[in-house]
Amino acid sequence: MKRLDRNQIAARVARDIPEGAYVNLGIGLPTLVASHLPQDREVIIHSENGILGLGPKPAPGQEDEDLIDAGKAPATILTGGAYFHHADSFAMIRGGHIDICVLGAFQVSAAGDIANWHTGEADAIPAVGGAMDLAAGAKQVFVTMEHLTKQGESKVVERCSYPLTGLRCVTRIYTDLAVIDVKSDGLHLVEIVAEGLSFDELQRLNGVALKYRAAA
Amino acid sequence: MKRLDRNQIAARVARDIPEGAYVNLGIGLPTLVASHLPQDREVIIHSENGILGLGPKPAPGQEDEDLIDAGKAPATILTGGAYFHHADSFAMIRGGHIDICVLGAFQVSAAGDIANWHTGEADAIPAVGGAMDLAAGAKQVFVTMEHLTKQGESKVVERCSYPLTGLRCVTRIYTDLAVIDVKSDGLHLVEIVAEGLSFDELQRLNGVALKYRAAA
Amino acid sequence: MINKILAAPAAALADVRDGATVMIGGFGNAGMPAELIDCLIAQGAKDLTVVNNNAGNADSGLAALIGAGRVRKILCSFPRQTDSWHFDRLYRAGKLELELVPQGTLAERIRAAGAGVGAFFTPTAFGTRLAEGKETRHINGRDYVLEYPIYADYALLKADRADRWGNLTYRKTARNFAPIMAAAAKCTVVQVRETVELGQIDPEHVVTPGIFVNRVIKVL
């Protein structure tokens, strides 16, 4: 079996983001989605720290300390973009104006619960940022993650064992093995993306039952 | 006894508005206060419909339909002014950022309750505008009114009989007869403004007990 | 390519259904989207719930919509004006429901809808007739009334400039309720004086970002 690498997962997510969508991309793998959007498709990226129309990274030497993204990396703004303050920015998120947010995760449950902010270790210093706001507020929450932990356990689970970020909010999961929709009646396989992976093997690895209706 | 006229009441209020104050002036008599502020004193007038730095009326022919005051009359903006939207405007009011608002009233009670939005008549079409927000939010609420009704009854009352606009919010009352402070222990006469009016006569007209400590 | 600028005004409101809640921008005539209201009258939707600070003036704009009998209910802070005769007549006849809301509470309830706030405690109107029957709470030494968001199906607004992404600027006090209504409605339709190329509005000066705008019409 040949799993997708991080860029391939990001590219698979990018395929599903339509023209005109307002999108927030989490830190890490989700950020990669931006560079895989087709050049001819206008997608408007929201950055929690007050940008609509986030552009690509600046060229070396062109960085501006007043223009950063939500991960605090140097950023640019597209023609047509806008700046605003934090309360307005999270009003956009909480108020359901972001069409899609893409988040990384430790675990996603069959009900669409997501755990991505805290490992649950007693001595960990917690940090949450905007993850809970995005989970609760975006119209669609896409999760990108490797399907299995290093120990081979599925990150798609019946119930999350890590502390939750949000309840019943994930709509679609993109992993190195598959794309899975979270619906009210459970998990639906959209597509196997790892080459040479059978449905039965994916079902075994996934743990939680997957529904699948082959295309007619 | 010679009572103050409307402009004299407005002028008396204007005397008490210090340099640098942020002030909201209600419709009617309170609006007159602006023209009595000393030219050398900078006072910043807030208009609920999104102005800080409201200026005088425009010259004839200079009206702009996009620039009006809270009474919907043509307005101007001073150098240094700012425009903002309604939620921000009432955040200023509700959040305690307006130092003084000046309101007209039907009645003010000894506890500082104000009634100024509704006559209480059953068939009246009610309208409240921003009066309740100003009553609840401004740091100081000054009331201007004639002291007596046409029937000679005091508008300063033990308890308001008209529907209330706000509770325990009025800090000072300016009438054609007197200036009265509303304090936690009752009403304190600041000054008799009607020429030839004695304290005893004012007390009789006022109905509610007035405290008075003559200047040392 | 994203292009929210429509060629034909009629298309902007073709899908408004009977019973819809429609926010209408403007404070008096400043910011009143007169041409969009005319479109709505021509379109014919009825049993509307309208949210505006006022209840119309004289015979045009919102007053004409009310006069045409299309409005079932209005939420506003100041219906009664010297020239609000269409409202007055239908209200007194019991044909028009009024929910009177203090102006700042009206603004904050609209803002709450757009900002995903489920309810909020405001000090405004505590102890008055307009808070009767409402939940109250004493918080940190002060009394508050619980208020809920006002959501809308449509917002009809007037702005000054727009680009094809729907970014907006306003002129002076015509701004008033428009930025918060834009965020509170499922479908925000804006008439503008001028449409400009993308990039003509400085990102620092955008007042309503295009995320809150669905359709733009240039009105000559």
Added chain:
Amino acid sequence: MINKILAAPAAALADVRDGATVMIGGFGNAGMPAELIDCLIAQGAKDLTVVNNNAGNADSGLAALIGAGRVRKILCSFPRQTDSWHFDRLYRAGKLELELVPQGTLAERIRAAGAGVGAFFTPTAFGTRLAEGKETRHINGRDYVLEYPIYADYALLKADRADRWGNLTYRKTARNFAPIMAAAAKCTVVQVRETVELGQIDPEHVVTPGIFVNRVIKVL
């Protein structure tokens, strides 16, 4: 004549008392008022409660204030960073209290303080560890958590331009928390790159009106 522009930076913070709550603008280094924080360190106030999105980076700015042992409690959304060693050390030693708040809830609680909202229901964090012990409510098909305002004695902010009335503009994402913190604090102190004559800032482009600003310092 109103003039909020101070000549000497030290005067801007001379009255900060031990135990004060201080909001500090900035998201990472963008908008961080470094010179004002240095003033605060020199001024000496301790047992401070600090409100900022983060808990300092490396050895300067907020990190230096924390490192100097002046902070008793911090409210923020994202304390842990690769270079937050001053915070990490004091937090692990039990010398620094942390109230972790989701970023949007942090922003909305600050906004509520400035806007006179007594409390509000937000969907964020419902059902998570950060909502444990908090009042919740089911409203209109959705679950919400009740959150309270965050008030401050001081806000220390960085803006781009200011006039003598205290009107402010910002640069790009350095805007972040500053406009809402300006409204939430009893005394708002702002360092700016440039002071301008009254009228040099277009009334349409003012981001923070002077009503929210008490003191302005030009930092060279």
